[in-house]
Amino acid sequence: MRIRNVYTSLGLGLVGAGLGLTPIFYLLLRSVPLTALGISMLILGAVCFALGRACPRIPPEASALLLETGLENMAALVEELGLRSKAIYLPSVLTNGRPQALIPLHSNPSLPEINKALPQRLIVKYGPNPEDIGLLVTTPGSATLGMLEAKPGATSSELEAALTSVLAGVLDLADGVSINRSEGGVGIVVSHPRLEYKNMQLYQNLGSPLASIVASITAEALNQPLIVEREEHKQGECRIELRLV
Amino acid sequence: MPHRVKIGMKVYNRYILWLAGLFALTTVILAAYGQSQLDVYFSLYLIESLALTLLYVHLNPRARRGLNLVGYVLFAGFMGIVIMKVMEILF
Numbered sequence: 001m002r003i004r005n006v007y008t009s010l011g012l013g014l015v016g017a018g019l020g021l022t023p024i025f026y027l028l029l030r031s032v033p034l035t036a037l038g039i040s041m042l043i044l045g046a047v048c049f050a051l052g053r054a055c056p057r058i059p060p061e062a063s064a065l066l067l068e069t070g071l072e073n074m075a076a077l078v079e080e081l082g083l084r085s086k087a088i089y090l091p092s093v094l095t096n097g098r099p100q101a102l103i104p105l106h107s108n109p110s111l112p113e114i115n116k117a118l119p120q121r122l123i124v125k126y127g128p129n130p131e132d133i134g135l136l137v138t139t140p141g142s143a144t145l146g147m148l149e150a151k152p153g154a155t156s157s158e159l160e161a162a163l164t165s166v167l168a169g170v171l172d173l174a175d176g177v178s179i180n181r182s183e184g185g186v187g188i189v190v191s192h193p194r195l196e197y198k199n200m201q202l203y204q205n206l207g208s209p210l211a212s213i214v215a216s217i218t219a220e221a222l223n224q225p226l227i228v229e230r231e232e233h234k235q236g237e238c239r240i241e242l243r244l245v
Numbered sequence: 246m247p248h249r250v251k252i253g254m255k256v257y258n259r260y261i262l263w264l265a266g267l268f269a270l271t272t273v274i275l276a277a278y279g280q281s282q283l284d285v286y287f288s289l290y291l292i293e294s295l296a297l298t299l300l301y302v303h304l305n306p307r308a309r310r311g312l313n314l315v316g317y318v319l320f321a322g323f324m325g326i327v328i329m330k331v332m333e334i335l336f
Binding site for chain 2: 007010032033035036037039040043044046047048049050051053054055147149161164165168169170172175194
């Protein structure tokens with residue numbers, strides 16, 4: 001039997017030790033506290049088995065490889081096209097599917113107003129003017145919505161719960177999330193993020209993968225397009241400012 | 246590889262450490278008070294594992310299902326203890 005991960009190995013060890021020691025403590029030593037300790041080892045072993053089965057099947061190294069490859073391809077596309085404008089994270093109602101990001105091809109001081117669903121293509125026209133063309137891309141955040149059991153609600157507490165559930169519970173990318181709503185924007189603080197921030201052009205357009213996940217879920221929860229206005233990484237926390245479009 | 250690779254998931258590690266700590270503390274306190282009934286120890290372990298699973302609301306659904314299954318088995322054990330105690334009283 002191939003042992004898949006450290007939790008399964010730990011579970012096996014604890015259950016084995018518990019099964020071996022509990023009868024010895026109870027029958028030979030006649031010690032109730034030690035017997036209870038043996039029982040607690042059995043319970044911990046069962047818990048470790050349960051958690052081992054819930055671990056991601058793809059090893060972290062493979063996941064990092066896929067993420068790196070996807071980001072490099074996207075970065076090459078963005079650099080080749082000379083895109084400088086910030087991506088607009090669109091909720092699924094505007095993309096006919098899952099949340100995606102629109103990167104306008106031309107930098108424009110005034111952000112476009114998108115009020116109808118865009119076609120499912122890479123290069124899309126999002127407005128009436130000839131220059132209203134952009135790239136509609138799937139980001140790391142696009143796929144995370146499927147990790148939630150239901151569409152996140154629009155209140156701060158529901159949004160915070162959804163982000164914490166994904167970032168801390170499912171992906172294990174951070175320890176926690178806190179939300180601060182303001183006029184026309186949302187401030188999000190991610191504590192102890194575990195994804196490194198790289199100073200590259202793609203991150204200036206789309207935001208880092210962490211900001212992308214936060215922006216996608218927030219856009220879906222608020223049902224409004226938004227952009228990653230600012231991202232600040234300090235020791236132990238990441239502050240992300242989102243602006244509603 | 247720019248992203249550090251680590252062993253296990255932090256949220257799972259924390260859960261296991263908390264549970265182990267609670268079990269150890271419970272055992273030590275009850276032993277210090279001279280508690281000699283095994284079912285008291287077991288009942289407290291059951292309460293602690295159920296409470297901790299409830300507090301960890303952000304665990305992913307698969308982990309939650311697995312932990313709930315462990316909880317059901319422990320609860321079945323608890324009900325077995327209750328039935329035995331009732332039978333002791335009645336017969």
